[in-house]
Amino acid sequence: MMAKSLLKRGIGVMLFAVGGLLAPLSVAQAGVDVPKLPPAKGASKCVEDTDFMRRNHMDLLKHHRDDTLRLGIRTTKHSLKGCVECHASEKTGSVAANKEDFCVACHSYASVKLDCWGCHATKPAQKSAQKPAGHPSAVSGSTRAGGDK
Amino acid sequence: MNQHENAHADKSVDTLTTDTATRRDFLKAGAVVAGATLAPGVLFYGVAHSRPAEEPASKAVRWGMLINTQKCGDGCKSCVTACNEENGLSGKTGPQDSQWIRKVDIRNLQTGAHHELPMLCQHCENPPCVDVCPTGASMKRADGIVLVDRHICIGCRYCMMACPYKARSLVHEPLTEQKPDVPRGMGCVEACTFCVQRVDRDEAPACVDACTQAGHNAMLFGNLNDAEGPIAKALKSMASTEVRADLNLNTGVRYQGI
Numbered sequence: 001m002m003a004k005s006l007l008k009r010g011i012g013v014m015l016f017a018v019g020g021l022l023a024p025l026s027v028a029q030a031g032v033d034v035p036k037l038p039p040a041k042g043a044s045k046c047v048e049d050t051d052f053m054r055r056n057h058m059d060l061l062k063h064h065r066d067d068t069l070r071l072g073i074r075t076t077k078h079s080l081k082g083c084v085e086c087h088a089s090e091k092t093g094s095v096a097a098n099k100e101d102f103c104v105a106c107h108s109y110a111s112v113k114l115d116c117w118g119c120h121a122t123k124p125a126q127k128s129a130q131k132p133a134g135h136p137s138a139v140s141g142s143t144r145a146g147g148d149k
Numbered sequence: 150m151n152q153h154e155n156a157h158a159d160k161s162v163d164t165l166t167t168d169t170a171t172r173r174d175f176l177k178a179g180a181v182v183a184g185a186t187l188a189p190g191v192l193f194y195g196v197a198h199s200r201p202a203e204e205p206a207s208k209a210v211r212w213g214m215l216i217n218t219q220k221c222g223d224g225c226k227s228c229v230t231a232c233n234e235e236n237g238l239s240g241k242t243g244p245q246d247s248q249w250i251r252k253v254d255i256r257n258l259q260t261g262a263h264h265e266l267p268m269l270c271q272h273c274e275n276p277p278c279v280d281v282c283p284t285g286a287s288m289k290r291a292d293g294i295v296l297v298d299r300h301i302c303i304g305c306r307y308c309m310m311a312c313p314y315k316a317r318s319l320v321h322e323p324l325t326e327q328k329p330d331v332p333r334g335m336g337c338v339e340a341c342t343f344c345v346q347r348v349d350r351d352e353a354p355a356c357v358d359a360c361t362q363a364g365h366n367a368m369l370f371g372n373l374n375d376a377e378g379p380i381a382k383a384l385k386s387m388a389s390t391e392v393r394a395d396l397n398l399n400t401g402v403r404y405q406g407i
Binding site for chain 1 (some may be wrong): 332
Protein backbone atom coordinates (compact mmCIF):
# COMPACT_ATOMS: atom_id res chain seq x y z
CA MET A 1 0.00 0.00 0.00
CA MET A 2 2.72 2.36 1.04
CA ALA A 3 4.63 1.75 -2.14
CA LYS A 4 1.51 2.24 -4.22
CA SER A 5 0.70 5.63 -2.69
CA LEU A 6 4.31 6.69 -3.13
CA LEU A 7 4.10 5.70 -6.76
CA LYS A 8 0.88 7.66 -7.15
CA ARG A 9 2.49 10.67 -5.55
CA GLY A 10 5.47 10.26 -7.85
CA ILE A 11 3.26 10.22 -10.91
CA GLY A 12 1.44 13.27 -9.58
CA VAL A 13 4.71 15.15 -9.25
CA MET A 14 5.74 14.13 -12.73
CA LEU A 15 2.46 15.28 -14.21
CA PHE A 16 2.81 18.55 -12.38
CA ALA A 17 6.30 19.02 -13.78
CA VAL A 18 5.18 18.22 -17.33
CA GLY A 19 2.23 20.56 -16.91
CA GLY A 20 4.62 23.28 -15.80
CA LEU A 21 6.70 22.81 -18.95
CA LEU A 22 3.72 22.99 -21.24
CA ALA A 23 2.02 25.84 -19.44
CA PRO A 24 3.76 28.70 -21.30
CA LEU A 25 2.26 27.48 -24.55
CA SER A 26 -1.29 27.81 -23.32
CA VAL A 27 -1.42 30.26 -20.44
CA ALA A 28 0.68 33.36 -19.93
CA GLN A 29 2.37 33.05 -16.58
CA ALA A 30 4.08 35.59 -14.42
CA GLY A 31 7.46 36.47 -15.91
CA VAL A 32 8.11 36.57 -19.61
CA ASP A 33 5.02 37.12 -21.75
CA VAL A 34 4.22 34.65 -24.45
CA PRO A 35 5.21 36.33 -27.72
CA LYS A 36 2.50 38.11 -29.63
CA LEU A 37 3.03 37.22 -33.25
CA PRO A 38 2.11 39.58 -36.04
CA PRO A 39 -0.72 38.17 -38.18
CA ALA A 40 0.17 36.38 -41.39
CA LYS A 41 -0.99 37.89 -44.63
CA GLY A 42 -2.03 36.14 -47.79
CA ALA A 43 -3.47 32.71 -47.17
CA SER A 44 -5.85 32.42 -44.25
CA LYS A 45 -4.24 29.15 -43.19
CA CYS A 46 -0.67 28.03 -42.76
CA VAL A 47 0.60 25.17 -44.93
CA GLU A 48 0.31 22.87 -41.90
CA ASP A 49 -1.52 23.07 -38.58
CA THR A 50 -0.18 25.75 -36.28
CA ASP A 51 0.68 23.27 -33.52
CA PHE A 52 2.53 21.07 -35.97
CA MET A 53 4.42 24.04 -37.37
CA ARG A 54 5.46 25.23 -33.93
CA ARG A 55 7.16 21.96 -33.21
CA ASN A 56 8.30 20.83 -36.64
CA HIS A 57 8.95 23.83 -38.89
CA MET A 58 12.69 23.39 -38.52
CA ASP A 59 12.55 19.82 -39.79
CA LEU A 60 10.38 20.77 -42.73
CA LEU A 61 12.73 23.60 -43.64
CA LYS A 62 15.83 21.47 -43.29
CA HIS A 63 14.35 18.74 -45.45
CA HIS A 64 13.21 21.22 -48.05
CA ARG A 65 16.52 23.07 -48.21
CA ASP A 66 18.37 19.87 -49.12
CA ASP A 67 15.77 18.91 -51.69
CA THR A 68 15.92 22.30 -53.30
CA LEU A 69 19.63 22.90 -53.29
CA ARG A 70 20.90 19.41 -53.97
CA LEU A 71 18.15 17.97 -56.14
CA GLY A 72 16.63 21.08 -57.66
CA ILE A 73 13.13 20.42 -56.34
CA ARG A 74 11.40 23.77 -56.31
CA THR A 75 8.08 23.13 -54.61
CA THR A 76 6.83 26.10 -52.66
CA LYS A 77 4.84 24.53 -49.86
CA HIS A 78 7.64 24.20 -47.31
CA SER A 79 10.04 26.77 -48.70
CA LEU A 80 11.52 29.42 -46.46
CA LYS A 81 10.67 31.97 -49.10
CA GLY A 82 7.03 31.02 -48.68
CA CYS A 83 7.24 31.58 -44.91
CA VAL A 84 8.73 35.01 -45.43
CA GLU A 85 6.13 36.01 -47.98
CA CYS A 86 3.29 35.33 -45.54
CA HIS A 87 4.83 36.20 -42.21
CA ALA A 88 6.76 39.39 -42.90
CA SER A 89 5.28 41.96 -40.54
CA GLU A 90 3.49 45.00 -41.85
CA LYS A 91 5.55 47.32 -39.72
CA THR A 92 9.03 46.32 -40.83
CA GLY A 93 8.22 44.26 -43.92
CA SER A 94 10.49 41.61 -42.50
CA VAL A 95 10.37 38.43 -40.42
CA ALA A 96 13.45 39.31 -38.41
CA ALA A 97 14.07 43.05 -38.36
CA ASN A 98 13.09 43.62 -34.74
CA LYS A 99 11.99 41.74 -31.65
CA GLU A 100 8.30 41.80 -32.52
CA ASP A 101 8.77 40.23 -35.94
CA PHE A 102 7.51 36.72 -36.52
CA CYS A 103 10.67 34.62 -36.31
CA VAL A 104 12.54 36.66 -33.76
CA ALA A 105 9.59 36.99 -31.38
CA CYS A 106 9.35 33.26 -30.81
CA HIS A 107 13.03 32.50 -31.07
CA SER A 108 14.03 35.05 -28.49
CA TYR A 109 11.28 33.72 -26.21
CA ALA A 110 12.55 30.16 -26.67
CA SER A 111 16.16 31.33 -26.61
CA VAL A 112 17.07 29.50 -29.79
CA LYS A 113 19.59 31.12 -32.09
CA LEU A 114 18.51 31.69 -35.67
CA ASP A 115 21.06 31.20 -38.44
CA CYS A 116 18.77 31.44 -41.45
CA TRP A 117 18.98 35.19 -41.84
CA GLY A 118 22.74 35.37 -42.17
CA CYS A 119 22.18 34.31 -45.78
CA HIS A 120 18.45 34.28 -46.56
CA ALA A 121 16.42 37.39 -47.30
CA THR A 122 14.16 38.40 -44.42
CA LYS A 123 11.87 40.35 -46.71
CA PRO A 124 9.71 39.09 -49.56
CA ALA A 125 10.74 39.99 -53.10
CA GLN A 126 9.83 43.64 -53.60
CA LYS A 127 9.24 43.56 -57.31
CA SER A 128 6.68 40.77 -57.28
CA ALA A 129 3.74 43.15 -57.38
CA GLN A 130 5.12 45.40 -60.11
CA LYS A 131 6.77 42.79 -62.24
CA PRO A 132 4.59 39.76 -62.79
CA ALA A 133 6.23 38.37 -65.92
CA GLY A 134 9.38 36.35 -65.46
CA HIS A 135 9.38 36.75 -61.73
CA PRO A 136 9.80 33.66 -59.55
CA SER A 137 6.65 34.10 -57.53
CA ALA A 138 4.59 34.75 -60.63
CA VAL A 139 6.09 31.79 -62.43
CA SER A 140 5.69 29.42 -59.53
CA GLY A 141 2.03 30.31 -59.34
CA SER A 142 1.12 30.14 -62.98
CA THR A 143 3.43 27.84 -64.86
CA ARG A 144 5.17 25.53 -62.47
CA ALA A 145 2.61 22.77 -62.43
CA GLY A 146 2.37 20.95 -59.16
CA GLY A 147 4.23 23.68 -57.35
CA ASP A 148 2.27 23.30 -54.14
CA LYS A 149 2.99 19.70 -53.42
CA MET B 150 11.94 52.28 -62.12
CA ASN B 151 8.58 53.51 -63.32
CA GLN B 152 5.73 51.49 -64.76
CA HIS B 153 6.63 52.20 -68.34
CA GLU B 154 10.17 50.99 -67.97
CA ASN B 155 8.93 47.93 -66.19
CA ALA B 156 6.63 47.10 -69.02
CA HIS B 157 9.50 47.51 -71.43
CA ALA B 158 11.78 45.28 -69.40
CA ASP B 159 9.11 42.64 -69.13
CA LYS B 160 8.66 42.65 -72.85
CA SER B 161 12.31 41.96 -73.47
CA VAL B 162 12.36 39.18 -70.93
CA ASP B 163 9.29 37.71 -72.56
CA THR B 164 10.91 37.72 -75.96
CA LEU B 165 13.79 35.71 -74.64
CA THR B 166 11.76 33.11 -72.88
CA THR B 167 8.83 32.82 -75.20
CA ASP B 168 10.01 29.61 -76.73
CA THR B 169 9.65 27.50 -73.62
CA ALA B 170 6.76 29.51 -72.26
CA THR B 171 4.84 29.10 -75.49
CA ARG B 172 5.33 25.37 -75.63
CA ARG B 173 4.21 25.02 -72.06
CA ASP B 174 1.22 27.29 -72.44
CA PHE B 175 0.21 25.51 -75.61
CA LEU B 176 0.10 22.18 -73.89
CA LYS B 177 -1.54 23.60 -70.85
CA ALA B 178 -4.21 25.93 -72.11
CA GLY B 179 -4.28 25.41 -75.83
CA ALA B 180 -4.07 29.15 -76.28
CA VAL B 181 -0.88 30.31 -77.89
CA VAL B 182 0.60 33.55 -78.99
CA ALA B 183 2.24 32.11 -82.05
CA GLY B 184 4.97 33.42 -84.26
CA ALA B 185 7.29 34.60 -81.54
CA THR B 186 10.75 34.88 -82.97
CA LEU B 187 13.99 34.73 -81.12
CA ALA B 188 17.18 36.50 -81.91
CA PRO B 189 19.88 34.13 -83.15
CA GLY B 190 22.05 32.76 -80.43
CA VAL B 191 19.57 33.13 -77.62
CA LEU B 192 17.49 30.08 -78.19
CA PHE B 193 17.03 28.35 -74.93
CA TYR B 194 16.41 24.69 -75.41
CA GLY B 195 16.29 22.36 -72.54
CA VAL B 196 14.64 19.04 -72.37
CA ALA B 197 11.51 18.92 -74.44
CA HIS B 198 9.35 19.74 -71.44
CA SER B 199 9.55 22.13 -68.58
CA ARG B 200 10.53 20.28 -65.46
CA PRO B 201 7.73 20.30 -62.88
CA ALA B 202 8.62 21.83 -59.53
CA GLU B 203 8.50 18.53 -57.66
CA GLU B 204 10.77 16.74 -60.10
CA PRO B 205 14.48 16.68 -59.32
CA ALA B 206 17.08 17.84 -61.82
CA SER B 207 17.87 15.06 -64.25
CA LYS B 208 21.12 13.45 -65.34
CA ALA B 209 19.73 13.41 -68.87
CA VAL B 210 20.45 17.14 -69.02
CA ARG B 211 23.84 18.75 -68.85
CA TRP B 212 23.78 22.52 -68.88
CA GLY B 213 26.57 24.19 -70.74
CA MET B 214 27.63 27.41 -72.34
CA LEU B 215 29.41 28.31 -75.53
CA ILE B 216 31.13 31.68 -75.64
CA ASN B 217 32.21 33.18 -78.92
CA THR B 218 35.13 35.47 -78.12
CA GLN B 219 34.98 37.03 -81.59
CA LYS B 220 31.55 38.40 -80.80
CA CYS B 221 32.32 39.45 -77.23
CA GLY B 222 32.16 43.26 -77.19
CA ASP B 223 35.31 45.28 -76.50
CA GLY B 224 34.91 46.86 -73.11
CA CYS B 225 31.33 45.58 -72.79
CA LYS B 226 30.49 44.43 -69.30
CA SER B 227 26.81 43.71 -69.71
CA CYS B 228 27.21 40.12 -68.54
CA VAL B 229 29.04 41.18 -65.39
CA THR B 230 26.50 43.87 -64.55
CA ALA B 231 23.58 41.53 -65.16
CA CYS B 232 25.15 38.86 -62.96
CA ASN B 233 25.69 41.33 -60.13
CA GLU B 234 22.13 42.55 -60.43
CA GLU B 235 20.56 39.09 -60.61
CA ASN B 236 22.55 37.65 -57.74
CA GLY B 237 22.82 40.70 -55.51
CA LEU B 238 26.60 41.12 -55.75
CA SER B 239 28.12 44.48 -54.90
CA GLY B 240 29.98 44.82 -58.19
CA LYS B 241 33.20 45.74 -56.39
CA THR B 242 36.33 44.04 -57.64
CA GLY B 243 38.66 44.19 -54.64
CA PRO B 244 40.53 41.14 -53.38
CA GLN B 245 37.80 40.40 -50.84
CA ASP B 246 34.81 41.05 -53.08
CA SER B 247 32.77 38.36 -54.74
CA GLN B 248 33.04 38.14 -58.49
CA TRP B 249 31.08 35.39 -60.17
CA ILE B 250 31.96 36.45 -63.72
CA ARG B 251 34.85 38.58 -64.89
CA LYS B 252 35.85 40.05 -68.21
CA VAL B 253 39.36 38.91 -69.10
CA ASP B 254 41.65 40.49 -71.69
CA ILE B 255 43.99 38.16 -73.49
CA ARG B 256 46.67 39.37 -75.86
CA ASN B 257 49.24 37.48 -77.84
CA LEU B 258 52.37 39.54 -77.38
CA GLN B 259 53.96 38.18 -80.52
CA THR B 260 51.11 38.70 -82.95
CA GLY B 261 49.20 41.38 -81.09
CA ALA B 262 45.97 39.37 -81.39
CA HIS B 263 43.54 40.57 -78.75
CA HIS B 264 40.46 38.96 -77.28
CA GLU B 265 38.11 39.67 -74.49
CA LEU B 266 36.11 36.96 -72.85
CA PRO B 267 33.96 36.42 -69.83
CA MET B 268 35.42 33.94 -67.35
CA LEU B 269 33.10 32.24 -64.93
CA CYS B 270 32.72 28.92 -63.15
CA GLN B 271 33.28 26.37 -65.91
CA HIS B 272 30.89 23.84 -64.36
CA CYS B 273 33.31 20.97 -64.89
CA GLU B 274 32.17 17.40 -65.22
CA ASN B 275 35.00 16.46 -62.84
CA PRO B 276 35.19 19.55 -60.66
CA PRO B 277 38.35 19.86 -58.54
CA CYS B 278 36.42 22.04 -56.06
CA VAL B 279 34.11 19.12 -55.32
CA ASP B 280 37.06 16.72 -55.00
CA VAL B 281 38.76 18.72 -52.30
CA CYS B 282 35.78 19.85 -50.24
CA PRO B 283 36.13 18.37 -46.74
CA THR B 284 32.44 18.69 -45.84
CA GLY B 285 30.62 17.85 -49.05
CA ALA B 286 29.37 21.41 -49.37
CA SER B 287 30.88 21.79 -52.81
CA MET B 288 28.70 19.69 -55.03
CA LYS B 289 27.57 19.01 -58.56
CA ARG B 290 23.89 18.79 -59.27
CA ALA B 291 22.60 15.98 -61.49
CA ASP B 292 22.27 18.37 -64.43
CA GLY B 293 25.92 19.40 -64.17
CA ILE B 294 25.58 22.68 -62.32
CA VAL B 295 28.31 23.02 -59.71
CA LEU B 296 27.08 24.63 -56.50
CA VAL B 297 28.08 25.34 -52.92
CA ASP B 298 25.75 24.12 -50.18
CA ARG B 299 26.16 27.07 -47.85
CA HIS B 300 24.39 25.17 -45.09
CA ILE B 301 27.43 22.99 -44.63
CA CYS B 302 30.23 25.14 -46.09
CA ILE B 303 32.75 25.96 -43.36
CA GLY B 304 34.58 28.58 -45.41
CA CYS B 305 37.91 26.72 -45.51
CA ARG B 306 38.58 27.85 -49.06
CA TYR B 307 40.22 24.64 -50.26
CA CYS B 308 37.92 24.79 -53.26
CA MET B 309 39.13 28.28 -54.10
CA MET B 310 42.68 26.98 -54.19
CA ALA B 311 41.72 23.93 -56.21
CA CYS B 312 39.83 25.82 -58.91
CA PRO B 313 42.06 26.42 -61.94
CA TYR B 314 39.77 29.22 -63.12
CA LYS B 315 39.81 31.39 -60.02
CA ALA B 316 36.04 31.22 -60.19
CA ARG B 317 35.20 31.13 -56.51
CA SER B 318 35.02 33.86 -53.88
CA LEU B 319 34.64 33.89 -50.13
CA VAL B 320 32.19 36.29 -48.54
CA HIS B 321 34.25 38.14 -45.95
CA GLU B 322 31.75 40.56 -44.47
CA PRO B 323 28.21 40.17 -43.16
CA LEU B 324 25.65 40.81 -45.89
CA THR B 325 22.19 42.32 -45.80
CA GLU B 326 19.45 42.74 -48.38
CA GLN B 327 20.16 39.50 -50.20
CA LYS B 328 17.90 38.47 -53.03
CA PRO B 329 15.18 36.03 -51.93
CA ASP B 330 16.23 33.66 -54.71
CA VAL B 331 19.94 33.92 -54.04
CA PRO B 332 20.84 33.42 -50.39
CA ARG B 333 24.45 34.44 -49.67
CA GLY B 334 26.27 35.05 -46.45
CA MET B 335 29.50 35.64 -44.62
CA GLY B 336 31.89 32.75 -44.17
CA CYS B 337 30.79 30.79 -47.22
CA VAL B 338 32.44 30.27 -50.55
CA GLU B 339 30.35 31.04 -53.61
CA ALA B 340 30.57 31.11 -57.37
CA CYS B 341 28.54 31.30 -60.54
CA THR B 342 25.50 29.03 -60.31
CA PHE B 343 24.51 29.35 -63.98
CA CYS B 344 21.69 31.35 -62.35
CA VAL B 345 20.21 28.08 -61.15
CA GLN B 346 17.09 29.88 -59.94
CA ARG B 347 16.43 31.02 -63.51
CA VAL B 348 17.42 27.74 -65.13
CA ASP B 349 14.92 25.94 -62.89
CA ARG B 350 12.17 28.08 -64.32
CA ASP B 351 13.33 27.61 -67.89
CA GLU B 352 15.20 30.84 -68.35
CA ALA B 353 18.76 31.36 -69.48
CA PRO B 354 21.33 32.76 -67.06
CA ALA B 355 21.27 36.53 -66.61
CA CYS B 356 24.63 37.03 -68.36
CA VAL B 357 23.42 35.25 -71.49
CA ASP B 358 20.26 37.34 -71.67
CA ALA B 359 22.26 40.51 -71.10
CA CYS B 360 24.75 39.64 -73.83
CA THR B 361 21.92 39.15 -76.27
CA GLN B 362 20.21 42.36 -75.24
CA ALA B 363 23.48 44.20 -75.75
CA GLY B 364 23.42 42.88 -79.31
CA HIS B 365 26.57 40.76 -79.10
CA ASN B 366 25.06 37.29 -79.02
CA ALA B 367 28.37 35.94 -77.84
CA MET B 368 26.94 33.60 -75.24
CA LEU B 369 24.88 30.53 -75.94
CA PHE B 370 23.36 28.49 -73.15
CA GLY B 371 21.67 25.14 -73.37
CA ASN B 372 21.62 21.43 -72.82
CA LEU B 373 24.84 19.82 -74.06
CA ASN B 374 23.14 16.41 -74.11
CA ASP B 375 20.41 17.53 -76.48
CA ALA B 376 21.88 16.54 -79.83
CA GLU B 377 19.26 18.60 -81.67
CA GLY B 378 19.79 21.68 -79.50
CA PRO B 379 21.73 24.68 -80.79
CA ILE B 380 24.63 24.31 -78.39
CA ALA B 381 25.33 20.68 -79.20
CA LYS B 382 25.00 21.46 -82.92
CA ALA B 383 27.36 24.42 -82.63
CA LEU B 384 29.91 22.36 -80.74
CA LYS B 385 29.67 19.65 -83.36
CA SER B 386 30.13 21.97 -86.31
CA MET B 387 32.72 24.43 -85.04
CA ALA B 388 36.05 24.24 -83.25
CA SER B 389 35.77 25.11 -79.61
CA THR B 390 38.21 25.19 -76.75
CA GLU B 391 38.14 24.22 -73.13
CA VAL B 392 40.29 26.45 -71.00
CA ARG B 393 42.98 24.26 -69.43
CA ALA B 394 41.83 21.27 -71.44
CA ASP B 395 45.01 19.55 -70.21
CA LEU B 396 43.37 19.06 -66.83
CA ASN B 397 40.69 16.78 -68.32
CA LEU B 398 37.90 18.43 -66.36
CA ASN B 399 35.44 18.36 -69.27
CA THR B 400 34.17 21.85 -68.67
CA GLY B 401 30.57 22.83 -69.30
CA VAL B 402 31.69 26.25 -70.53
CA ARG B 403 33.50 26.29 -73.84
CA TYR B 404 35.04 29.04 -75.93
CA GLN B 405 35.26 29.72 -79.61
CA GLY B 406 37.96 31.87 -81.15
CA ILE B 407 40.74 31.58 -78.61
